[in-house]
Amino acid sequence: MPQPLPGDEALAATAKIIETGVADAIAGGTSTRDLGGSASTTEFTAAVIEAITAAGQN
Structure with a gap:
């Protein structure tokens, strides 16, 4: 198995956040049209940022 590169753990943690x-944004009712919602990509991105901030993971 290949050895992880330096920084891989940080990238994995960021990806999980x-x-x-x-x-959380989708569960909260915000989604784009391709997922059956009506939010623009800008609105969806804002909801994701809000969810991350609310969870204290920023």
């Missing part, structure tokens, strides 16, 4: 923010 973003993934959770996306899931």
